[in-house]
Amino acid sequence: MDLNAITKFSALHAKPDGLILQYGTAGFRTKANCLDHVMYRMGLLAVLRSKQTKSTIGVMVTASHNPEEDNGVKLIDPLGEMLAPSWEEHATCLANAEEQNVHAVLAEICHREAVNQQQKAMIIIGRDTRPSSEKLSQSVIDGVTALGGQYHDYGLVTTPQLHYLVCCQNTNGQYGKATVEGYYQKLSKAFVDLTKQTFSNGNESRALKIDCASGIGALKLKEMEHYLPRELSLHLFNDGSKGKLNHLCGADFVKSHQKLPLGIEVKPNERCCSFDGDADRIVYYYNDAAGHFHLIDGDKIATLISSFLKELLLEVGENLKIGVVQTAYANGSSTQYLEEIMKVPVHCTKTGVKHLHHKAQEFDIGVYFEANGHGTVLFSKTAETKIRQLAKEEMDEKKRKAAMMLENVIDLINQTVGDAISDMLLVEAILVLKGLSVQQWDGIYTDLPNRQLKVMVADRQVIDTTDAERRAVRPVGLQEAIDDLVKKYRSSRAFVRPSGTEDVVRVYAEADSQENADKLATEVSLAVF
Ligand code: NG1
Ligand code: ZN
CATH class of the missing domain: 3.40.120.10 (Alpha-D-Glucose-1,6-Bisphosphate, subunit A, domain 3)
Structure with missing residues (x-):
């Protein structure tokens, strides 16, 4: 490692005193003016990850739905997935290191992850339209160059486009051409x-x-x-x-x-x-x-897509297993409809895309969506090969047509991560093919009235959960209190969990009427204090 270069650049990207940040479910996210050193250091880290995986790594500068004054950064792993959990820890360590320790932390990461320093590194960078993003992505570039890595700056791209580009770079163009075009x-x-x-x-x-x-x-x-x-x-x-x-x-x-x-x-x-x-x-x-x-949320999008895929699977007559993955925030009506009417297995994971993505990989076709509209469809290698082969060779016209449609879905959906543009095109295609109006789609099932609230507490980490965050194990007595409140309402359900992206505890409640959902959410919020 070129100590001089690291030290020289580090001084230009000094860490504010006392600032501690964590690489959470969405990478680092906070006020843009606190992030310069984090960007520089994530440039450094991306180089190490690239050397270790011998692959191109992505760095996206964005704070997604946060206010314009915020910003954030996340690293993208070789196949376009979220950064591996052990590297999330390295990211947190490096971001919080005092100036004089940066070099030692880098050395420690290299040692623990057996990074070959001679290996070449390639980083691709993208950013959103925030006023702060351009300068912050320049700090990422400083980090990359300080460690001798090469980079390509794609400039303004959507997050899913950068995930797509990383995957293309590392699969010899098999996933597509590594350009926005x-x-x-x-x-x-x-x-x-x-x-x-x-x-x-x-x-x-x-x-x-x-x-x-x-x-x-x-x-x-x-x-x-x-x-x-x-x-x-x-x-x-x-x-x-x-x-x-x-x-x-x-x-x-x-x-x-x-x-x-x-x-x-x-x-x-x-x-x-x-x-x-x-x-x-x-x-x-x-x-x-x-x-x-x-509102037609992620749950209804997942239902539309999985019904469509299940019909096509029945037509091709192959024994490919489809499953839907949700989180605790999925509306109870959606889970019931999927399981009882559509007879599709449904799994619940912890909040955060990486958990859903991981679970969805267990199926031939895994459809995952968070209620907030983040989601996609994953096809296993076996399923993809089978579908492409049937689309080419199947003699039965009807079966071949169904296989060709599945093949088109494989190419239309962004399998690396949830993608608004790609999801929108798939939804539009399904609606036009099925001749469904937006009202008919909405009418598939009726959402249970629900309410989400945020509660400010001194330390949100005192709440610990289990069963995919649907039950609280700590503090003692909280779950019993929630159970008692839930019993007061019909068709009701409620849970609390510490947010991974904001300093709040989130409360979710569902009940037979909006009034009851609101009451239950408020009562549960009070139980959290
Ligand atoms: P937190 O803050 O952990 O609830 C939020 C969303 C997640 C996910 C992440 C990442 C809700 C309730 N939570 O997480 O679904 O999208 O942000 O952006 O919508
Ligand atoms: Zn987003």
Whole structure:
């Protein structure tokens, strides 16, 4: 390691005194003006990870749905997955090291992970549209160069685009071309192939209104639009030309407030969706004729996609197992519908995409979604090979057609991570193929009324949970108190857990009416104190 270079650059990216941060479920996230040293150090760490895995590693500068003043950073592992847990710990250690210890921490990581220092390193970098992102990504580059790594800066990209690019870089182009244009080409070809019969049947154009949260999604949709069939007409709102990122708009706002974002004009029954600030989440919604707002969240997206895939699987007649993965936040009605009506196995994991992703890998086809709209579909290697082979060779016309559609889904869905653009195209394709209106889709099942609250406590870590975060084991007596409260309401359920991204405890409650869900959530919040 070139000590001089590290020391020289470190001094330019000094750590504020006393600042302690943790690499959480979404990497590091805090006020942008506290992150310069973290960015530099993540540049250093990415080089070590790249040397160790002998692969290209991604570094994304974004704070997703957080306010514009915040920022964040996360590393992307070789196949486009989230960073391995042992390296999350290294990241935390390195970010919190005092200036004079940075070199020792790097040496320790190299030792523990058997990093070959002679190995070449390649890092690819992306960023969202926050005013602070450009400068912060320059600090990442300083870290990469201080350790002699090479880099390619893709500039403004969505988080899922960078995941896609990392995967392409490390699989010799098998996953697609490692350019943003390659991403558009791959997805749009799959979308056109999947929908061509229906669209060429003279279907009039289908309009979709998209709230882009004043973020990167708008820029990228504008670039992609001319690759897509004219019949799909996208109307962008909150496209970044005015308005603050994520302010009163975007997927997180719509999901948590269960109302329309600011800046979108809707007529009754028009199909709308919202992306979040880095375009890895999507939720749909509409206003009915009476002016009532209807949210179609990640659970309903998962239901739509898994019903469609299950039908195709039945047609190809192969014994491929499909499963759905959710978290404790999934609406009880969705779980019941999937298990009892669709007869699809459902699993619940801890909150955080990496847990869902990991579980979904156990199936031939694993569909995972968080209720907040982050999700995707994973196909096992065996399933993918089988489907591609059937699409080419199957003699039975009907079976071959079903296999070809599954093949298109494989190419349309971003298997590396949840992706608002890719998920949106898959949903639009399914709706057009099945001839479903947004109301019919919404009517598959009725959500149980629910409420999420945040509680500020002195130390959120005093709460410890089990059973995929659905039960509290600490502090003693809390779970019993929740159980007693839940018993007072019909069709009810409630749980508490410390947030992994904010300094709060989250409370979730469901019940037979909105009034009861609200009451239960409030009562559980009081029990947390
Ligand atoms: P926390 O803050 O741990 O609840 C939130 C979301 C997660 C996930 C992460 C990462 C909820 C209730 N929680 O986690 O689903 O998306 O952020 O961004 O939506
Ligand atoms: Zn996001």
